[in-house]
Amino acid sequence: MALTDRDRNVLDVERDWWLSAPSKRQAIHERLGLSPGAYYGVLRRLADSPEAFAYDPLVVHRLRRRRVRRRRDRFESGPWLERRPR
Numbered sequence: 001m002a003l004t005d006r007d008r009n010v011l012d013v014e015r016d017w018w019l020s021a022p023s024k025r026q027a028i029h030e031r032l033g034l035s036p037g038a039y040y041g042v043l044r045r046l047a048d049s050p051e052a053f054a055y056d057p058l059v060v061h062r063l064r065r066r067r068v069r070r071r072r073d074r075f076e077s078g079p080w081l082e083r084r085p086r
Helices: 005-019 024-032 036-046 050-055 057-076
Strands: none
Touching: 005 024, 005 036, 005 050, 005 057, 024 036, 036 057, 050 057
16 A cells, blocks of 8 residues: 555654644644544554555654553553462
8 A cells, every 4th residue: 555645744743843843742733634533543654554664664663662662661660460379
């Protein structure tokens, strides 16, 4: 599946939002006209896209690392750990 202009723009915002706006939410709204929820939905899809990786490997790699870190944090700090006998 080829990247759309919106997909490329989302990756561009993720790469350099801090250069153009005081907050990421504002950059998302001003540059893309998307809600934060829609923006992060597109990012989740792009993190698994080979085309997105070819377009901007650093951003996609960072997205993948962040996803792995969040999953690991959720697993390591889940409520089931508190109930385990030591």
